[in-house]
Amino acid sequence: MSGFIDTLQFVFAPQIINGLSIGVAVVLMALGLTIIFGLLDVINMAHGEFYALGAYVGVTLMAIGVNFWVVLLLVPLIMAPLGYMTERLFIQRVFHQKDRHILTLLLTFGLAIVLEDVYKLIYGPQALSVKTPIGGGSEVLGVFFPNYRLFLMAIGAVIIVGVWLLVYRTSLGAMVRAAAFDKDMASSLGVPVSHVYAGTFAFGVALAGLAGVLLAPVYSVFPTMGKDFILLAFSVVIVGGLGSIKGALIAGLVLTQIQAISSLYISPSWTDPLVFAIMVAVLMIRPQGLFGRLGHA
Amino acid sequence: MNSSQLFCRMLLTALAAGFSGIASAQPAEPIKIGVLTPLSGTYASLGQQVRWGIELATKEINDAGGIMGRKVELLFEDEEANPAVATPKAEKLFQVSKVDFLTGTVSSASTLAVGQVAERNDRLMATTVSFSDAITGDKCSPNVFRVNAKAGQQSVALAEWLSKAKPDAKVFYLGPDYEMGRSTVHAFKAAAEAKGAKTVGEVFAPLDNKDYSPFFGQIRAARPNVMYTSVAGNDTVRLFNQMSEYGLLRNLTVVGASGTVTSQNLGAMGKNAEGFTTGVGYSVDLDIPENKKFVAAFEAAYKAAPDLYGADSYGVMYFYKAAVEKAHSTDTAKVRAAMEGLAWMTPQGKKTMRAGDHQAVQDMYVTSLKDGRFKVLSKVDGAAAIGPDTCKRF
Secondary structure, three states: OHHHHHHHHHHHHHHHHHHHHHHHHHHHHHHHHHHHHHHHOOOOOOHHHHHHHHHHHHHHHHHOOOOHHHHHHHHHHHHHHHHHHHHHHHHHHHHOOOOHHHHHHHHHHHHHHHHHHHHHHHHOOOOEOOOOOOOOEEEEOOEEEEHHHHHHHHHHHHHHHHHHHHHHHOHHHHHHHHHHHOHHHHHHOOOOHHHHHHHHHHHHHHHHHHHHHHHHHHHOEOOOHHHHHHHHHHHHHHHHOOOOHHHHHHHHHHHHHHHHHHOOOOOHHHHHHHHHHHHHHHHHHOOOOOOOOOOOO | OOHHHHHHHHHHHHHHHHHHHHHHHOOOOOEEEEEEEOOOOOOHHHHHHHHHHHHHHHHHHHHOOOEOOEOEEEEEEEOOOOHHHHHHHHHHHHHOOOOOEEEOOOOHHHHHHHHHHHHHHOOEEEEOOOOOHHHHOOOOOOOEEEOOOOHHHHHHHHHHHHHHHOOOOEEEEEEEOOHHHHHHHHHHHHHHHHOOOEEEEEEEEOOOOOOOHHHHHHHHHHOOOEEEEOOOOHHHHHHHHHHHHOOOOOOOEEEEOOOOOOHHHHOOOHHHHOOOEEEEOOOOOOOOHHHHHHHHHHHHHHOOOOOHHHHHHHHHHHHHHHHHHHHOOOOHHHHHHHHOOOEEEEOOEEEEEOOOOOEEEOOEEEEEEEOOEEEEEEEEOHHHHOOOOOOOOO
């Protein structure tokens, strides 16, 4: 019996906590993706590259001597206008055409390819490492755990709750949901729909950039970093239901826990295919995902 | 024939004679050597040592009059530790730049792939870094030589040491998931189990893996007292630092491949690499006159200490020089015949190229990190560490 408790504490607990810290990171990525889809009906294939852009902007600021915590505040403020402009300059142009699903998907996909090579040209193909701003570790449930991962979970939870409150409890969020539900009706009631669209896209991009800075000390910064994460984030969004914040949160945490526990028994390299298999199964059994769309819930 | 025609003819003859006279007075055409090595990516730090070692030896050789009076010219290409990048660049070096000899490949996967390109182009190549036993084993090639110690040679010395230092070893294996990782883990597992060590688990992480924390669950569950790893370059930095953050280095003896911790990545790990023990073919401390001279010249030129890659890559230039001078030619077949069985001096002492599988035989050492420097703990003779010749292709 004591052996079982020991295994629980020494083997399972750290794996679950670690899965949670990765889960929070994935949810941060999936949130921006799902909000942009839920409102704009745009699948943003460049989301991972905006995540990388956030990390690169952060690295650049830190290189000129800006403190990590200040960078954490600055990066979303820099990313939001970039997202706003991307929406107005590129996506608006193809948004109102009939086959906009295909067009926006291809447009953002192209943007992703261009951005990735731009990073390579400016910063080179090497991974840039970022020093962990909070070093050391603490005992949690009798298990040694790095402080930065604990911080990551805490700040991730705060951001997720903040986004939830913003979308569901403020008049700004109500405008966003109204525009998503029926853009003509919302527009006739005085909601500036085109600004709401661009603003929401900017918000999603800022979230991706913030995630980029937060995860830079864990994963380091390199041109293809967006690709590594975007597939997992997409799976989370699809399993949770495209456009659903609740779905992204629950699916993100559940899928990363499945990865964490299964990697005790199979090679961790095989846990990605496992998640994709779950995604395929969900698409076959319940194509709309576990939860409904933003504004429809 | 009138007189003006005769004059023209005489002029042409004189000119032709004059030109041929000038041509023979000019220095002979340089010998071109392609260096295909990772200059970017996770193995860039390994490529840096390769480049330094080769450039230092080339400068010495050229200053002393070159090889058979011909200067050596180096042509560098970045292979990114990726066989898909390495093969077209090797093809380019052979066919467009017309290099006489190729070296520098780091990743075992690149070496195996580039070896096939060398075979198709009927040129010779040598690796100074790759560990995989297959390169001079079941995937050996008549056109490929290896001047550094393979995984099997490293394992013999290390397993011998481990059986004495940790008689009750419960070993967990973590390797990079490609040719080199699989080969090094396999070689050390065989050697350690033969000496009585128990295997409690093994796992392979992708090359250039960023976050090792998902792999720690299996390490915890297996409760090893020894971990063997063969990750290299920046992967080692991430692995060791993350293991330290998660408190996994406590009560754990970490051993590994000789390229896992080198002077190039040690700085980024500091204390976290302390105590790391490996079987290796080179140490800065080796008390050999050639080594003292090499270390002094290396440190003066690059303000950094050489590691095994720098030493082996320095040695390959003298290997090629000795072979060409013995063959009196750069012709592939003649140089190959000269290389087989060749003995030459390196900073690691005398090495011999075994004719049967093109694997260099050399003395092996067990070294351990103490206060940021590798100290030699024990030595195994080259003949005892080399193992049987398993190459069946030539």
